[in-house]
Amino acid sequence: MFRRTFLKAALAAVLIAAAASGHSAAHAEDASFIVVQSTTSTQNSGLFDYLLPIFTEKTGIEVRVVAVGTGQAIKNAANGDGDVLLVHAKAAEEAFVAEGNGVERFDLMYNDFVIVGPAADPAGIAGTGDTAAALQAIAASGATFASRGDDSGTHKAELKLWQAAGVDPAAASGEWYRETGSGMGATLNAAAGMGAYTLPDRATWVAFENKGDLQILTEGDTALFNQYGVILVNPEKFPAVKAAEGQQFVDWLLSEEGQAAIAAYQVDGQQLFFPNAM
């Protein structure tokens, strides 16, 4: 009994002290800010570092990005822990809105997935251009393939591609099919280390610095299209959502100015995201 009370008192003390310490932080409360739940691809590619200062300068609204896999981002937003959701898994996004967690989903921009693999190309897929054929060749040859395995947008897209190719990679999990259960960057690091094939989005791939001897082997197939969407988290369901500021961010992204800013972002002279809101 005493221990219970003591623990409760201790927890309260910790929370009060922590809250006090948090309030003293220079950044904490002095400006208006929103929290955006988003994906590692948008952050790791450097898009946000380019885009957000433009928006903040214009509106004075600071944008705090939590970059996790699409699955986790949607989960976090469904707990009300975020004001805007910016991810790439259309079906899951529509379900998010249908469940009342989001106001409305808008197409924002797209890029594409590519299949990268070791230069030696043991499955011989270079220049196929046909994703299904490339995946079938990888499965048939038993060459190692590194999957995200983390329920992210990229992972969902990859599973759809396997399905379209008529291959069940789960049956080979632990053999040639390796599920890293981590982000795109970590999976690329693993693929570079194992000499494996993998499926990154082009933005993460171009910005990635540890390519090793990996290179793009299959690209340009319409099946590799990767659509991003943006959703304001529903303030009616979650009163803490900063609806006005969040809406301002969504509106700006979808505006001519925001779309132009997305198109202007380049790495190594290469455009990484293609706006398609209008």
Place this chain on the structure above:
Amino acid sequence: MQDLGGAFGEALRLIVQLDRDLLEIVGLSLRVSLSAVALAALIGLPLGAVVAICRFPGKAIVVATLNTFMGLPPVVVGLVVYLMLSRAGPLGELGLLYTPSAMIVAQTVLVTPIVAALARQTVEDMRSEYWEQLHAFGVGTGGMVATLLWEARLSLVTVLLAGFGRAVAEVGAVIIVGGNINHVTRVMTTAIALETSKGALDLALGLGIVLLALVLGVNGLASGLRGMVARHGHA
């Protein structure tokens, strides 16, 4: 493939340039982990001492629990604190998620059992030495806790350093409850995780070396402090 030499070069470059972002990240790492250790000391030291001094039914279970919780996986702590602080959770009203405060809470939960368990062992080892004397003077439990903690202060500095080492080195808890938000909740370990995921292994390893140097600095300060205390004690 990147080499370690590149990492040392990167670490040196970071330190020499005194990059503003780096200073901010280092500052937040120190603030979060030192706050967590201070709170853990406030809770854990008396808790450990009370468990060491008092006899009560189920003491063995409490001791075993404390010792077990030294091995709490940071990612589990992060998840539990996330569920508590989430808008959908019981403490969501406080709006602490994705702030340094949330990170302090998580690390405090992580470090308190370490401080308490090690303090308990330290105090218990001294207990037999002081027990009769204090008992003869009619010192109560509270007085005994205070006296024994004071007498054990040199060893307890090491206990707190162990707690600090745990806090400043963990990534699993702070990345979940802090969100690794640039300029807000990014600390050394989450920055290292981010750079690794970008494939910038040189920079990631360089940051790792800076982190080690930081821990070395804190240890140096602590041992200097201990030396001063020890000398005062003898004077």
